[in-house]
Amino acid sequence: MSPAERAMLAELGSHHHLWSDTAQPTTLARGSENSTFAVDGFIVRRTADVEALAREVALLDALAGATAVPVPVPLVHRADLGVLVYRRLPGAPLLRRPDRVGPAVEHALINVLTAVRRVEPEPPMEVDDHPNEAWLADARENLEAARSYLGVERAAAVAAFLDEAPPPTRSVRVAQHNDLGAEHILVDESGQVTGIIDWTDAALADPARDTGLLLRDLGSAVALAVSAGLDGPPMPDERARIYFHARCKWLEDLAYGLEDPAGRVAYLENSGRTFTHVFGGT
Template sequence: MIGDIRALLARHLPGYEVHTVVPAGQGLDNTVHLVNGELIVRARVADPAAVRREVALLAAIKDLVGVRVPEVLFGDDKEGVIAYYALPGKPLDQHPVRDPKRLAEPLGRLLSALHGVPRERARELAPLDVYPAPTLLHDAQLEYRDVERHVPEEQRPLVERFLAAEPPPEPRELRLCHNDLGAEHLLADPGTSALTGVIDWTDAAVTDPAHDFAKLYRDLGPEVFDLILASYDGSFDAEDRRRALFYARCGLIEDLAYGLSTGPSRYAEAALAHLEWTFTG
C-alpha cells in the first residue's frame, strides 16, 4: 500500500517529496495514511461516483457549515482515494477533551447549516439513503446475539427491552446529513476543548436528520446532546428525539459487534462505556 501511495502522489502532486508514510487509522470503509506528518491520504473500495460526490460536497459546504472540513487536494476516482492536508486537532474518540460542553455550540451550528441546505441542492450533493427502522432493529437483534455475553449482566435488560420494543415511525422529512457523526470523525483540541474540524464525509446523504444527532448522543452523552439542541435552528420534537435514540442504540450494538470482531477494540470499549446513558435516555 505504501508503494501505491508514493506512486499516487507522484502522479497527482508531481514534485512533492515523500519522506514518511505511516498508517493513521482504519474504519469500516476507509484506510488512512499520513504522509510527511501533514498529508492525509484516505482510501476505500473504489467507487468513482462516491469519490466525485464527496469532493463536490466538501467544496460546496466548506464555507457553509462554520466548522473546518477537509479541503481536497485531489480525488482519484479509479483508486477510490481522496487526499488533503491534515486538519488541526485530535480525533475525539482517542483524545477526550476536558470540557465537552464546549463542543455543543459549534456542533449545533454545523447541523443547523447542514440540515438547512435546500432539498433540491441537497439531492445534487448527496444520494438518498433511507434504511427502514424495522430493518435496523432486526440487524441489531442479530448482532446482539453475538455480543450479549460481553455486556455486563446488570445492563442486559436495558438492551433487551429496547430490542423487544416497536421501532419508531419513519421520519417526516429528509435533509442533507453527515450521516456518520461519531466521535472518531470529530477533531478537537484536547487542551482547549475547541472543535477544530469534522472529517470523513464519505457517507453523507439525504436522510433522516436524527441520524446526525444519534451518534452525538451515544458518544457525548445526554447533557451535551441537549446543549447541541439548544444551538440548533431546525425543528426537533419528541418523535425526532425518539428516532435519534433508536439510531444511537442500534449504532452502539453495531460498534460493539465491530470492535469485538474485525475492528479496533476501542469501538467495543467505547460502546460498553456509553451503554448505560445510551439505553436509559
C-alpha cells in the same frame, strides 16, 4: 501495505508535488472497500466506490466556504485511482478525549450541520432511506454477537429495548454527516473543535441519525442542545427517534469493537462508558 499501494502513493506524491520520495506512508484504516493512509502531513483515502467519492468531494468543496468549522479540503481527486488527498487536520478525536465536551463543541456542531443543510453540492447527496425496522433487525444481530461480552444485566436491558416496536420511520430527510460519532470530531486540548472528518456517508436522512450518534457518544445534553439549535426543542416523538438511533448505533459500535478487541480498544471503552446514559434515559 502492499507494494502496489506504496507505488501508488509514491506516484501521487511525485506527480502532484505533495511529498518527497523519502516520505514513509503509514496505513491508518482498512475496510472492505476503503483504505486510508497518512503521508507526511497528508491523508490519502482510496475507495472502490468512485461515485460516492465524487459526491464526498463535491460536498467538501461546498462546505469549505460555508462553515467556520474546519473540514477536509480536497487537494487531489483522482477518479482513475479512486483517491482523495487532503491535509491532515490537527487535534485528536473526541473518542479519545471525552472530557473535552463543552459549549464550544455544541456550537461548532450546530454551525457545521446548519451549513450541511444549506449547501447544494453537485453531484448531490444520495437519500439514505434505511427504515427503522431494518435498524432494529441489525441491532438484534449485533446483540447476539455481543451478548456474552455484555453480561446478564446489561444484555437484559438491551433486549428489553429490542423487544419494543421501533418509532415510525420519518419521511422528513435532511442533509447531514450521517456518521457523526466522536471518532469523527477532532478537538484540541482546550476543547475547541479543530475538524469534522470522514464525510463518506453524508446523505439525506432522518435528522435523528446525527443527533442519535451525538447522544450515544457525548450524552443527552449535547445531543438535545444540537437538535434544538437546528430545529427547535425536540418534541417527545423526536426524542424517541434520537434515543432509538443512539441505541442501535451503540450496539453497532460495540459489535465493531469486538471484531478486533486489541485494535479497537477505544470503541470498547466508549461503549462501557456510555452504556448507562444510552439505555437508561428517554
